[in-house]
Amino acid sequence: MSKQERILGDLAKGVVEMDTDLTVKASREAVEEKIDAYTAINEGLVKGMNEAGRLYEEEEYFVPELLLASDALYAGLEILTPHIKRTEKGEKSKIVLGVVQGDTHDIGKNLVKIMLEVGGFEVIDLGRDVPAEAFIDKAKEVNADMIGLSTLMTTTMPVMKKVVELLERENLKGKIRVLVGGGPVSPAFAKSIGADGYAENANNAVRVAKGLLTIEQPKKVG
Amino acid sequence: MLDQMTAVERFQALAKGEPIDRLPCVPIVGNGAARVIGVKISSLRGNGNLIAKAQIESYKFFKYDIIRIFTDLYQQAEAMGAVVYYPEDETAYLLAPAIKDLSEIDRLEPADPCRDGNLPAHLEAMKIAVAEVGNEVPVTGAVTGPFTTASFLRGADELIRDMYRAPEAVHRLCELSLETALRYARAMLDAGCAPSLTDPMGSSTVISPRQFQQFAAPYLKRLIDYIHSQGKAVTLHICGKTNKIWEAMADAGADCLSLDNEIDLKEAKNKIGRRVRLMGNVRPSEVMLEGTVRDVEAAVKKCIREAYDNPKGYVVASGCSLPAETPFVNISAMMSAVRTYGRFPLMLEKLEEEVKNG
Numbered sequence: 001m002s003k004q005e006r007i008l009g010d011l012a013k014g015v016v017e018m019d020t021d022l023t024v025k026a027s028r029e030a031v032e033e034k035i036d037a038y039t040a041i042n043e044g045l046v047k048g049m050n051e052a053g054r055l056y057e058e059e060e061y062f063v064p065e066l067l068l069a070s071d072a073l074y075a076g077l078e079i080l081t082p083h084i085k086r087t088e089k090g091e092k093s094k095i096v097l098g099v100v101q102g103d104t105h106d107i108g109k110n111l112v113k114i115m116l117e118v119g120g121f122e123v124i125d126l127g128r129d130v131p132a133e134a135f136i137d138k139a140k141e142v143n144a145d146m147i148g149l150s151t152l153m154t155t156t157m158p159v160m161k162k163v164v165e166l167l168e169r170e171n172l173k174g175k176i177r178v179l180v181g182g183g184p185v186s187p188a189f190a191k192s193i194g195a196d197g198y199a200e201n202a203n204n205a206v207r208v209a210k211g212l213l214t215i216e217q218p219k220k221v222g
Numbered sequence: 223m224l225d226q227m228t229a230v231e232r233f234q235a236l237a238k239g240e241p242i243d244r245l246p247c248v249p250i251v252g253n254g255a256a257r258v259i260g261v262k263i264s265s266l267r268g269n270g271n272l273i274a275k276a277q278i279e280s281y282k283f284f285k286y287d288i289i290r291i292f293t294d295l296y297q298q299a300e301a302m303g304a305v306v307y308y309p310e311d312e313t314a315y316l317l318a319p320a321i322k323d324l325s326e327i328d329r330l331e332p333a334d335p336c337r338d339g340n341l342p343a344h345l346e347a348m349k350i351a352v353a354e355v356g357n358e359v360p361v362t363g364a365v366t367g368p369f370t371t372a373s374f375l376r377g378a379d380e381l382i383r384d385m386y387r388a389p390e391a392v393h394r395l396c397e398l399s400l401e402t403a404l405r406y407a408r409a410m411l412d413a414g415c416a417p418s419l420t421d422p423m424g425s426s427t428v429i430s431p432r433q434f435q436q437f438a439a440p441y442l443k444r445l446i447d448y449i450h451s452q453g454k455a456v457t458l459h460i461c462g463k464t465n466k467i468w469e470a471m472a473d474a475g476a477d478c479l480s481l482d483n484e485i486d487l488k489e490a491k492n493k494i495g496r497r498v499r500l501m502g503n504v505r506p507s508e509v510m511l512e513g514t515v516r517d518v519e520a521a522v523k524k525c526i527r528e529a530y531d532n533p534k535g536y537v538v539a540s541g542c543s544l545p546a547e548t549p550f551v552n553i554s555a556m557m558s559a560v561r562t563y564g565r566f567p568l569m570l571e572k573l574e575e576e577v578k579n580g
Contacts, residue, residue, distance in 0.1 A: 062429050063382065067383065103313050154542065184507045
């Protein structure tokens, strides 16, 4: 095993085993050894986070483990991100993400954010308790490709519907995709309000988001 | 169709294994009760009279089988120092936990339900409801489980991290929350009201079954042991995925499990139905809020088909509290479907028809 392989392995292991100390140590080593930061993130940290996501889908891991794995991931990203070479970044798809108005539970949304960032999206996080109008305003402002809406509470689901309606009113439906998810949200509900996609959990959100953008990528003018 | 028994008579007969006229039915009306009397949800805050009035009128309007005095999950945490925000006409939510750092645990104290936060108003509502309609319908009071209250005291993300970083601190927070819950339960029992437990943070949608055993179940058990010692049966509601903790919920002493649509009632019946009564699991959002009257009827029939023969009994119910905007016609449709299809003797062919047609 080469030194680089060992370090990449430690980066992944640190994340999936929720070991922030190991992740930080391996990240520093990666910088010292001049391992390409992009490689270290994608073949180290992200690999670990994907593995954590897989364990979550298999119900080996639950929210606490994902949260701690993401703590380790962020600790590693903090060290490695400044070393990413500019040219490697490329154009990222933008998602405006938030928990809809009336709900302040944001563990789920935070996990989605991490997974999306890791999955190569630029996430504009509006936080929690966000009114429908704020999603539209921000999406227009940053020329977003997608809006991600999350909630844990049935009482707030009408806000999701309102976001879709506002997009329609502004003639942006289809141009800006809408992805919904969260405890009480179902595929049928997503369909009924005219959302473009439904994600069952954080890991799944990345796949669905990528699918929505690649399958029917709208032509960008200019 | 008119009922032949009151809700109290129905549950008493059920407990003794005697015949009942129909299955009990509980659309879990929370703050939707405010809609029944035409007041804003925020006006219920700290107003025992109004909470009672809303819940009593809602019961009289729909004639369901349990009144549950409940506005939101944060009441006990608020009484211990958490900051709760009350929007004008929506369910309250947690604005800030009671502590920002574990070092602050020492200043937390169990709440006094006769003095702290809005607990006195809830107790007042329970007393009024018991006095007015307690002879015909069971009146229960919602008690938030110790682990869930602990998550509001500390903040859910931080508590979750603490389970790994500082498990002892989590236990201390649960212990404080348990003491509040015990005091609140005692005050409820004094008011002639039965405590009904809900512990959503214990769901396997959030924590693992092993963490539930470690951090939620022991405190639920002590709380339930106390309520049992006062001669009352206990319903325990946990939403989301629960199939891997059903045994643990029964081991904690729950007499009835209130489950939501993330689980399969038939599976629950087969796995745990010999130990506990089941309650559930019509979808609160898709069916009750968004669905048509026909959707509600179909969902009720499906639930009855799946669980009517649960060994320890079955209560048709929504999987979770109904959104406040749930149309009244859907709540009425739920009741009338149970009065038709949940009437004994059950018309099994009619229930089965749905399988072929629906």
